[in-house]
Amino acid sequence: MNVDNPLGLPGGTTPRGPGYIDLASLSELERRMATELSTALATTTYEIRDKLSEVMPGLFLSNGLIAQDLPALRAKRISHILNLAPLEVPTTANFYAADHIEFKAISAKDEFDYDMMQHWSESREYLDRALKQDRGRVLVHCQAGINRSGAIAVAYMMVTRRRMLIEAAKSVKRKRYQLITNSNFQLSLVKFATSENLLGKPAPPRRRLSPTPYPAASVPTDEFAATRWPFGGKGKPAVLFLHGTFAPVHKGHLAAL
Numbered sequence: 040m041n042v043d044n045p046l047g048l049p050g051g052t053t054p055r056g057p058g059y060i061d062l063a064s065l066s067e068l069e070r071r072m073a074t075e076l077s078t079a080l081a082t083t084t085y086e087i088r089d090k091l092s093e094v095m096p097g098l099f100l101s102n103g104l105i106a107q108d109l110p111a112l113r114a115k116r117i118s119h120i121l122n123l124a125p126l127e128v129p130t131t132a133n134f135y136a137a138d139h140i141e142f143k144a145i146s147a148k149d150e151f152d153y154d155m156m157q158h159w160s161e162s163r164e165y166l167d168r169a170l171k172q173d174r175g176r177v178l179v180h181c182q183a184g185i186n187r188s189g190a191i192a193v194a195y196m197m198v199t200r201r202r203m204l205i206e207a208a209k210s211v212k213r214k215r216y217q218l219i220t221n222s223n224f225q226l227s228l229v230k231f232a233t234s235e236n237l238l239g240k241p242a243p244p245r246r247r248l249s250p251t252p253y254p255a256a257s258v259p260t261d262e263f264a265a266t267r268w269p270f271g272g273k274g275k276p277a278v279l280f281l282h283g284t285f286a287p288v289h290k291g292h293l294a295a296l
Contacts, residue, residue: 058154060226066233071241072204073229079209080225082217091115092184092214095200097176098166100192100215102184103128109138112178119169119177121162123147123191127182141169149186149221156227162191163198186221193219194231203239204232 065073091111092100103124105111112120117140122130125144132142143165145158162179169177181187189211196207208228212218219225232238 056150056152058150058157058223058227059152060223060230062226065226065229068238068241069229069233072232072238073226075205075241076208076225076229077222079205080212080219082220091117091178094192094211094214095196097170098192098195099176099178100184100188100211101178101180103130103180103182105184106130106178106180107134109135112140113138115178116174116176117178118172118175119143119165121145121165121169121177121179121188121191122181123158123162123179123187124149124181128180147181147187149181149183151221151223153223154227155187155190155221155224156194156231159191159194159231163195166191166195167199184215185217186219186224189215189219190221190224190228193228197232197237198235201237203237204228205239205242207237 062070062073090101091105093115094100099115099117103122106120106122106128107130112135119141120130120135120143122128122142122144123146125146130142130144135142145161147153147155147158166177166179169175179188179191181189192215193204193207193211196202196211197204200207202210208218219228229238
């Protein structure tokens, strides 16, 4: 990857806002963990978006459409809403008032150079308060339920459960399937994990097993071979030999000369 142009933009220029994280600023360990995180979050299915995913007890993740589905919220007994995309999903406290659902909005952007973790402290304070209430069940959402809300959910699991970065990300992804596709948000989580002493260590390299050589079979050559040794002995492949017509091959298949 080109560190100065990870998006491969024409002219080699990458937009750099205040939240942009340059790969060159990461330590060697952080770069290795960033690679592992990217692999762990690689999208393998698109099965998901329109549902409430309980990523840890009482903490749900979803998109803006489901956040406005009051029957779905009632079915999951949601008591609190954290909207991280009020510009795209313009809900208000009045929308949920009849169902006695508490509401909070934090305006965040899903952009490559945006610092999502600037909203961590405010988000955590609200989530803590919601989950400490009797029967508190909180939905955190953004527009798609992938990047903004996903980053906060992973960070919350890391800190409250003392889970290492990769473990927390995999745990949330198992429930949500598609998660944190914004690469700068991934790097933000790496930096956040370092600050919380939750970065962890890279997985050991996998051992590559050498193929076991297949033992050569000793093939009988006399004309009675087919009747005397048609199926092979212990530890030997089955060999079929018909004198003068076919060549012997493994597993009983015949090959014409």
